[in-house]
Amino acid sequence: MRALVAxxxxxxxxxxxxxxxxxxxxPAGETSPEPLLxxxxGPKK
Incomplete structure (x- = not known):
């Protein structure tokens, strides 16, 4: 019974x-227009 009450x-x-x-x-504020990585x-080709 105690377990049920708890x-x-x-x-x-x-x-x-x-x-x-x-x-x-x-919360107040704005979201970033930048996408999250x-x-x-990788290396640029």
Missing amino acids: AAVGLAAALALVFTITAVGP TTVP
Whole structure:
């Protein structure tokens, strides 16, 4: 029974955190127009 209560409390805390972050919204700012490099550039041919 204690495990069930602990799981319910943990789930409630996780949901509260998710809803709080959702309510606050994304951080202010702009995205970079430059593409991100995902690989190491090779030698130029």
